Amino acid sequence: MRLLLILALTASRLSAQETSLFGKKPSATTAPEPAAPATTIGASAPADGPDDAADTSVVITPFKPFAQPEAKETRTFSLAKMNRPLAFESTRELQRLFSAFMLQHVTDAGSAGFARAPGPITTIEYVVQQDLGDGRLLVKANWNASADGRLPAATEAFAVMMPEKAPAVGEKGTAVVANVGMVAVRFTPTFAPLAGRRLTMRREAFIECAPLTDGSAGLQKFVDLVRSGSEFSVFTAEKFPCKTCGGLGFTREAQKGKLEDKRIPCTVCEQGKVTVRIETKFTP
Numbered sequence: 682m683r684l685l686l687i688l689a690l691t692a693s694r695l696s697a698q699e700t701s702l703f704g705k706k707p708s709a710t711t712a713p714e715p716a717a718p719a720t721t722i723g724a725s726a727p728a729d730g731p732d733d734a735a736d737t738s739v740v741i742t743p744f745k746p747f748a749q750p751e752a753k754e755t756r757t758f759s760l761a762k763m764n765r766p767l768a769f770e771s772t773r774e775l776q777r778l779f780s781a782f783m784l785q786h787v788t789d790a791g792s793a794g795f796a797r798a799p800g801p802i803t804t805i806e807y808v809v810q811q812d813l814g815d816g817r818l819l820v821k822a823n824w825n826a827s828a829d830g831r832l833p834a835a836t837e838a839f840a841v842m843m844p845e846k847a848p849a850v851g852e853k854g855t856a857v858v859a860n861v862g863m864v865a866v867r868f869t870p871t872f873a874p875l876a877g878r879r880l881t882m883r884r885e886a887f888i889e890c891a892p893l894t895d896g897s898a899g900l901q902k903f904v905d906l907v908r909s910g911s912e913f914s915v916f917t918a919e920k921f922p923c924k925t926c927g928g929l930g931f932t933r934e935a936q937k938g939k940l941e942d943k944r945i946p947c948t949v950c951e952q953g954k955v956t957v958r959i960e961t962k963f964t965p
């Protein structure tokens with residue numbers, strides 16, 4: 682999925698329709714011409730160095746793709762067990778997990794309705810600096826930190842963006858976007874003070890996306906999709922009592938000649954709790 686999105690940023694001839702990449706089967710549209718960007722990766726010389734001024738081609742290559750952290754454990758949330766005695770599947774837990782799900786997924790008309798976002802979702806305000814072609818813009822932008830804390834905020838930062846509908850150079854825009862990591866852009870700026878200097882910039886890249894709707898309608902749609910067989914999962918960081926210290930945050934050691942035990946801070950937890958990244962899969 683992430684690879685396909687980055688291919689979209691690097692592929693040089695994508696139509697506007699093909700840039701809507703949150704579908705489950707975009708392979709046919711992104712497959713062509715992998716050779717063109719690949720040959721230029723090798724040639725991508727030192728960053729930010731002046732070069733041949735006559736060259737106005739644009740080459741965008743992945744530099745540091747956004748890495749989704751791996752889950753240590755997986756578990757199943759079964760809708761059939763909702764609110765049964767002793768089951769963790771409660772209405773409240775479903776609402777909590779759906780809130781996390783909304784931060785990790787986007788609306789996708791092409792598939793079952795929701796698709797996993799390639800990276801953290803945020804809101805971006807931008808001014809178009811240069812049209813890099815094929816729906817990709819170089820923008821100067823402000824963006825908020827993502828709600829999950831994985832993408833820090835930025836102000837007045839250059840970034841690469843693929844909006845649904847691109848405003849003209851110099852115009853402003855606002856969009857909900859998913860971060861796809863950092864890309865290297867080799868191009869010749871047309872704006873002051875860099876105009877005419879061939880250079881490579883490493884910048885965050887974003888793709889405009891449609892966020893999930895909040896509230897009970899969104900949750901109901903999600904439940905209906907799970908009941909009809911759609912496979913979804915959500916990643917959360919869950920806190921559990923530490924087994925090593927029994928949830929105390931320290932272990933005791935008897936000291937000779939003293940009534941009180943020595944308290945040794947537990948090295949595997951924080952104040953008695955361990956945080957485990959869990960993937961919860963939803964089943965009917």
Ligand SMILES: [Zn+2]
Nearest residue numbers: 923926947950
């Ligand atoms: Zn502990």
